[in-house]
Amino acid sequence: MAFLRTLIATATAAVVLFSPGFPIAPEAAARESVATVLPNFAELAKQVKPGVVNIRTVKTLKEGGPVFRHFFGNPFGERDPFRDFFGEGGPGREFRQQSLGSGFILDTEGYIVTNNHVIEGADQIKVRLSDEREFDARIVGRDSKTDLALIKIDGAKDLRPLRLGDSDKLEVGSWVLAVGSPFGLEQTVTAGIVSAKGRFIGAGPYDDFIQTDASINPGNSGGPLLNLQGEVVGINTAIIAQGQGIGFAIPVNLAQSIIAQLKERGSVVRGWMGVGIQDMTPELAQYYGLKDTRGGVLVTQVFPGDPADKAGMKAKDVILSVDGKPVHNSRELSSTVAGMEVGREVPVKVLRDGKELTLRVKLAERKDAEQPVRSQAPQESDDLGVRAADLNPETARRFGIETEERGVLIVQVRAGGKADQAGMRQGDIVKEVNRVPVTTVQELRAEYQKVKSGETVLFLVKRPGAGFQVLKVAR
Numbered sequence: 001m002a003f004l005r006t007l008i009a010t011a012t013a014a015v016v017l018f019s020p021g022f023p024i025a026p027e028a029a030a031r032e033s034v035a036t037v038l039p040n041f042a043e044l045a046k047q048v049k050p051g052v053v054n055i056r057t058v059k060t061l062k063e064g065g066p067v068f069r070h071f072f073g074n075p076f077g078e079r080d081p082f083r084d085f086f087g088e089g090g091p092g093r094e095f096r097q098q099s100l101g102s103g104f105i106l107d108t109e110g111y112i113v114t115n116n117h118v119i120e121g122a123d124q125i126k127v128r129l130s131d132e133r134e135f136d137a138r139i140v141g142r143d144s145k146t147d148l149a150l151i152k153i154d155g156a157k158d159l160r161p162l163r164l165g166d167s168d169k170l171e172v173g174s175w176v177l178a179v180g181s182p183f184g185l186e187q188t189v190t191a192g193i194v195s196a197k198g199r200f201i202g203a204g205p206y207d208d209f210i211q212t213d214a215s216i217n218p219g220n221s222g223g224p225l226l227n228l229q230g231e232v233v234g235i236n237t238a239i240i241a242q243g244q245g246i247g248f249a250i251p252v253n254l255a256q257s258i259i260a261q262l263k264e265r266g267s268v269v270r271g272w273m274g275v276g277i278q279d280m281t282p283e284l285a286q287y288y289g290l291k292d293t294r295g296g297v298l299v300t301q302v303f304p305g306d307p308a309d310k311a312g313m314k315a316k317d318v319i320l321s322v323d324g325k326p327v328h329n330s331r332e333l334s335s336t337v338a339g340m341e342v343g344r345e346v347p348v349k350v351l352r353d354g355k356e357l358t359l360r361v362k363l364a365e366r367k368d369a370e371q372p373v374r375s376q377a378p379q380e381s382d383d384l385g386v387r388a389a390d391l392n393p394e395t396a397r398r399f400g401i402e403t404e405e406r407g408v409l410i411v412q413v414r415a416g417g418k419a420d421q422a423g424m425r426q427g428d429i430v431k432e433v434n435r436v437p438v439t440t441v442q443e444l445r446a447e448y449q450k451v452k453s454g455e456t457v458l459f460l461v462k463r464p465g466a467g468f469q470v471l472k473v474a475r
Helices: 002-018 026-037 041-051 065-072 081-086 252-265 282-287 330-338 393-398 418-422 441-449
Strands: 052-062 094-105 111-115 124-128 134-143 148-153 175-180 188-199 209-212 224-226 231-239 247-251 275-279 297-302 318-322 345-352 355-362 386-390 408-413 429-433 456-463 467-474
Touching (some): 041 052, 041 188, 094 175, 111 231, 111 252, 134 252, 275 467, 318 330, 386 441, 408 441, 418 467, 429 441
Antiparallel strands (some): 094 111, 124 134, 134 148, 175 188, 175 224, 188 209, 231 247, 297 318, 318 345, 386 408
């Protein structure tokens, strides 16, 4: 009987605890709080799905020749009966390859945004709407650097375009929705959060991806990533083959200017300063006396006759800001300049010899082909442990160095020597010794010998493919 009274009392307490007008236990309150913030994905999906399209393309590939065999191999081993019959060139047959992707409707005129890799090289593009209507599409413009493309369908009525949002306002942890056709499964909706922003995955020179755990798979490419207001905040673009729950989307703020240019002229025009650049390392920041070791971009080369050269910029300048906007790495600088209007004159703040200068650079149009050099026997440089040579046209050609380059070329590094221990490599070009420019082996030796035994010597070297490095050698 006592047990029954206890059970009734416990049940009554539970009823009182969760009844309206009574306090709620902290654990229950937390659960209720979580429940109230979960979005209504069903309503959101209904709202946005009419603006998402399925894209099917057909490409023609031709068999035959060494390229085809290199990629597809020979299933018959060393002896190929088809090669015996047709000869070395192969039958040269054509194959039609079909692929799937996604996109979203930009406006009622029939413009549709997708990825460049979805439609690149396509002989035929079919767009299927959510109501199962199907249209032929034509390419308006595409940009391989950002993997964006704009296509258009004609004669479609009652189109439901999606609204563009503001990807800069996205926060890590924000809910997002992805809609597309993974593996050809049209109008698939997946939900997740923003896992990270500003991701660089090596997909192109202007990588700045939104990372999300909303499920993205082959076929989602070109589809929208949406916020809880149903606005497009990204264009789903890439996945990591070995990863699960990791997808990447182009921020819509980056895409908008690209899409506008594609719509207007069918191609993208980007700003160009005409410099070779590299990120600052802590050693370089210390070498140049930077207060903020996380900021600035080092100029490794200034192209003659280009905007930066005309404005008076020099190699080894450190770019601190462009148009008043601080730059923290070379990728950010490239993206900032590329997004600026060609012909515009912008203020560029640089650090030179410890002093800040502001140069006015009139931007030119970037061309994809634009990219960024004395004979004498190499000489051993004392106890440093290297063989070095003056740079001249002959040595420059032998080592694939630009003929205008100046400095001392490291031809050989003795294993275990001081230079080797400091990280110096064959092919390095010594530009300065203890901040004094050197152009000959004699100058390098003279500056090195000025340093007393036991002290540190700073070498500023330029390494092909890696830019400037600061090496510390104990004398």
